Amino acid sequence: MKQQFTAMALAFALAGCASQSTPVAPTPPKVASPTTAGTLTKRELADGLYEMALSPKGDALYVASAEGFKDVQGGVVYKLDPQSLKTLGLSHTDLKNFGMALSEDGQTVFVTHSLDGGLSALNTADGxxxxxxxxPERNEKGLPFGARQILLHNDTLYVGAVADPAVIWVVDANTLKLKTRIKNTGKWMTGLHYSSQTGRIYAANGGGEILVINPRNHRIEQRWKPLGDKPALLLNIAEDRDTGRLFVTDNSKAKTTLVLDIRSGKVIKQLDIGDSLGVVYNAKRHEIYVSQRESGNVLSLDASTYAVKKRWSVKPNPNSLLLSADGETLFVTVKQPFNKDHSTTGPDSVVRIALNH
Known part of the structure; x- marks a missing residue:
């Protein structure tokens, strides 16, 4: 995530009317073939890659793409083979795609359109x-609130707004109708996480807060500020359900990963591993994975000692992380730096890391 605090800048790091769309294409355009080196398989795919989702059967990897930001309209949702990273299909959208979630049955992929303040539901069968x-919200410049992270829970979508003050939109996942808004959520809603252990939603914001929200009545029950008055822009959240720990990253101010008690918000540990963006917990391997966008690494940490076990270099800028259901494969989107005119020097990539090697 770039550190300018605008909807576009936050979208660059990364949640209506009918869309112009193209069904999943049986013959996609020619692109670079995946390359494999040891445990890593890398595929240069397209400009503007952000979040990913894996089908319930594990046979399709969906990747949200905003495509180019200079003289390019619209985006694409890519469907890749999770083993080879070859293209199985793609769907063109008239708006740019950033955040992503997949329905439990795998039939619908939801994408957020950060620059346009909205979201779409795509049929995975035909794209x-x-x-x-x-x-409808607009900021003081008349621009839409940026729709960033998207969380699917109990047939309901929670979408965080990059705005000041921000909101969380609560949307019916079946109809895409707005149900309500959770207001007073601070500045720049970023990460969203649901815990089945506590039955609560945890929301991070750019003011250094973690909000604890009851999804039954959409009330904010607690507000934690784990770093106190120190500047912080908390981003992404993962959970170790067995020990009741939350892992929260900050890639802007504190440049750290926090380990919090999930019930009290107390800081258990502050990990001094450098800049931290994406975070995932692997219960089967008892490991924590962190992407370091500035340093160009993905780290594997021992979840008990917090020691770095492995460091994968995936330069230039690793972004989003996704773990397979069996805990044996980690997927990473890797971004290229932006030029001043929002162009890049080349396409972003998807990396597949085999963890059992």
């Missing part, structure tokens, strides 16, 4: 956009 919701 067509089924529904679209654009939120």
């Amino acid at each position: 067509k956009v089924k529904a679209r919701l654009l939120f």
Whole structure:
């Protein structure tokens, strides 16, 4: 995530009317073939790659793409083979795609359109956009609130707004109708996480807070500020359900990963591993994975001692992380630096890391 605090800048790091869409293409355009080196398989794919989702059967990897930001309209949702990273299909959308979530049955992929303040639902069978919701909120410059992270829980979508003050939109996942708004959520809603252990949603924001939200009544029950008055822009959240720990990253101010008690918000440990963006916990291997966008690494940490076990160099800028259901494969989107005109020097990549090697 770039550190300018605008919807576009936050979107660059990374949640209606009918969409112009193209069904999943049986013959995609020619692109670079995946390359394998040891445990890593890398595929240069396209400009503007952000979040990913894996099908319930593990046979399709969906990747949200905003495509280029200079003289390029719209985006693409890519469907890749999770083993080879070869393209299985793609769907063109008239808006740019950033955040992503997949329905439990694997039939619908949801994408957020950060620059346009909305989200779409796509049918995974044919790649067509089924529904679209654009939120009406505008900032002082007349621009839409940036729709960043998207969380699917109990047939409900929670979408965080990059705005000051921010909101969390609560949307019916089946109809894409706005149900309500969770207000007073601070500045720049970023990470969203649901814990089945506590039955609560945890929301990070750019003011250094973690909000504890009851999804039954959408009330904010607690507000934690783990670093106190120190500047912090908390980003992404992962959970170790067995020990009741939350892992929260900050890639802007504190440049750290926090380990918090999930019930009290107390800081158990502050990990001094450098800049931290994406974070994932692997219960089967008892490991924590952190992407370091500035340093160009993905780290594997021992979840008990917090010692670095492995360091994968995936330069230039690793971004989002996704873990397979069996805990044996880690997927990473790797971004290229932006030029001043929002162009890049080449396409972003998807990296597949085999963890059992």
